[in-house]
Every structure is written in C-alpha cells, then in structure tokens.
Amino acid sequence: MPIVNRFHDFAEEIAGWRRDFHENPELLYDVHRTAAQVAEKLREFGVDSVETGVGQTGVVAVIKGQGDSDSVIGLRADMDALPIIEKTGKPWSSKVPGKMHACGHDGHTAMLLGAAKYLSETRNFDGTVVVIFQPAEEGGAGAxxxxxxxxxxxxxxxxxxxxxxxxxxxxxxxxxxxxPLMAAADRLTITIEGKGGHAARPHLAHDPIVAGAAIITAIQSIVSRNADPLGSAVISVTMFNAGTTDNVIPQTAELRGTVRTLNPEIRDLVEQRLHEVVDQVGSAYGVTAKLLYRRDYPVTQNDEAEAEFAGDIAAKVVGERNVDRNVVPTMGGEDFSFMLNTVPGAFIFAGVGEHVANLHNEMYDFNDELIPVGCSYWATLVETALPRSA
Structure with a gap:
C-alpha cells in the first residue's frame, strides 16, 4: 500500500490511543475524558495552541507551518460514542455498560491525533492548520x-x-x-389522543393503536406516490409506544421515526405531506393526531472544487484506481454538514475493510489497518493545500 510518509512507523502507538478511547466511550457532549486525553496529547506534540470547551466539550488546536501564508484549513474528527451494548469480545471492548464506539469515532480521533503529531514535528507546510475534535455528532449537532x-x-x-x-x-x-454525499436527517414524533376503553367493547372507544397503524401505512405512500422517483427520500417509523396490558384500549399512542432526503424540495414536500396525512388519517379514525417535525442535520454537500481536490489527495496516497470519485450518496446523516454550509470543504469516506460489521452495530470495531492510510491522507492534504515555497 503506497503510504507516502512514515505513519507506519508509529501506527501501533496510534492504535493504542484508539483502543483506549474504545474502552472508555462517552456520549454526546459528555466526552470529558476523551477531550482531556486529546488535549494532553496535543500539548505533548508541541502544537502552537490548544483550546478546550469549544462548543461545550470540543477541543481545537492550532499548528503553524513554516512561512508567512495567511491560508487556514480545518481538519475535523468526532469523539462521541453510541448507547449500544458491545458484543465484539475484543480485548479492548467497552468498559462502560451500554456505551460503545460503534461508528469508529475512536478511530477518527486517533487518526487526526496521529496527523497532528506528524505535522507538529515536520511543519512542512506554509500556513495554518486547525485540528478540530468535536463532541456530539451522534444526534447532538456538536458541529x-x-x-x-x-x-x-x-x-x-x-x-x-x-x-x-x-x-x-x-x-x-x-x-x-x-x-450531496449524505442525506438531511430529520426527526418526527406523532402523538395520538384517542378514547380508551375495554378491549372487549372497542365500539365505545377510539383506538389510537389502530389509528397509529393506519398512519404508518399511509405515510409510506408519500415516498412512493408523492416524491419524484428520481429523487431520494426515506421515511422510517422506528418506535410505537402504546398500551400497558392486554384487555385495555389505551388513551394515547406515540410514534417516532426519521426522514432522510437529498434535496431541499423533496425535504419540504415530505414535511408538508406528513402533516396532511397525519391530520387526515387521525380524523378518519376519530382521534387527534399531531405531528412534531424537527429538522436536524442538513444535507452533507461537498463543494465541487474541494471534492475534486480531496479526491486528488486520496489518489496521491493510494493511487487513482483506488479512489471512487462518484460514489452513490448514502441516506445516513452527518453534522459535518453544518461546517460545509459555513465554508467550502469536502467530506470523504475511507474504506475500513470488507468484513467489518456495519456502523451502529453491536459487533462493529474500527480496523486499525486504516490508521496509516487515514493519517497519511490528512498529512498529504495539508502539505498539498499549504505548499512551502521553493
């Protein structure tokens, strides 16, 4: 594998950091241990400055190159884990019950730390690098x-x-x-108010469970019959809470789920139609149904020029034949989208192995073989984007 600098020499050290993060996962903004470890290592590396507590618990470090360029680029990694019980059985499995690094943020943090160490030692660039360690990517909008x-x-x-x-x-x-590389990620909550009663006398009640089931079925037609077939939309109801026993029709029910879209027009359409369908189906079943629609992460939209540049960097590291420059978008969401909405940039996927479990899975574990590749990508990006004059 054509790694263009010396990250193989200390890949095991970086893997050790990664496994320590993996053993000690933290959620959302409560990443105090991870942030403290990150800040301590950055100071050991000799970066020019370290600031903690950015966006509650984020860490930001500045590394200045050689020369007087006023160019500034940011590199971002996420630090938070997920509320999942780990079942990998690895020696470095989570020591915190109900929490695990099931999305590889432990690897992202370790790779950016490895790149920061290298960049602090070599300073083979002209300009300023800002390394960003972010909390709360998993639903907390830490970006x-x-x-x-x-x-x-x-x-x-x-x-x-x-x-x-x-x-x-x-x-x-x-x-x-x-x-568009990744979808806008929105949340829906539907509350249904019916009329409870005895399960043997349903004609005297207004059953919120039957109404909820009808709403779930009806909203699927929004994607199949309202959205442009050439567009992309996903509506998934993932929670249905109602009732406490087998012989009582409950008074209320609650549905929750997610909506994923790749363009603003379809996002607007889905939200509008959800309100209409929920209201009208609820009325048809004699219940009051209300939709709370929350827009979370916007579409992760790569700048065209920066995506080409990032692809060129990847090709320098692994060769052009190993870079897919037109990957099919994913309907997963990513709050790096907020940063891309603020300044130009690009988000890239790095292969972590063909037999690695899916993200957000109890059997997932980051593959440490990616470490020298990912670190090399970061270092090559900096040295290319901020070249030293001859």
Missing part, C-alpha cells in the same frame, strides 16, 4: 455548537475537511462525490 461558539470565525478557517470510515470497502480505498 453547530462549535460554530456557534466561534470555531470558524475565531480561527479564520477558510476551508474544512472531514473523513469517515466506510465498512464494506477495502482498506486503501477512498470514496467521494461532488454535491
């Missing part, structure tokens, strides 16, 4: 919190780049595309 806390403006970041591991794809491959 937006860091932006609100002045991340982009205070550090003068002009371009920003992110990376995510990609199960099912070999180590040593990358995938990217210009434009």
């Amino acid at each position: 937006q919190a860091m932006i609100d806390d002045g991340l982009i403006s205070r550090y003068g970041i002009q371009r920003v780049f992110g990376m995510h591991n990609f199960p099912g794809h070999p180590v040593g491959t990358f995938a990217i595309r210009p434009g």
